[in-house]
Amino acid sequence: MDSSGMLLALLFVGLLSVLCDGQASQEVSSEDFAVEKPEPAADRDMVEALEALLGQMHNRISSTEKRASIPMCGMGDRCAMKFGPRIGKLCDCSRGAYCNSYLLKCI
Structure with missing residues (x-):
């Protein structure tokens, strides 16, 4: 096979790979997007715990700022x-x- 035939074959393979690149399956199932929602009581408990923790950290930070002036x-x-x-x-x-x-x- 001469060099022009090999070049033509490489171009053909490259063209096929470019065209077939986006041909993946587009089927999406509901399992892909399933999000489990936690219970509202658990959310409230977590929010209350975070607020208490942030309040303690704010008190600790503000007391060090007063000393470092x-x-x-x-x-x-x-x-x-x-x-x-x-x-x-x-x-x-x-x-x-x-x-x-x-x-x-x-x-």
């Missing part, structure tokens, strides 16, 4: 105060800076 300092500002052997924070250094524990300033 440290103002931001600029570069070169004092960011810490030395209380004897301890160091307490006055403010938090801005992005890209850190509080130097020796100078007690944002660097």
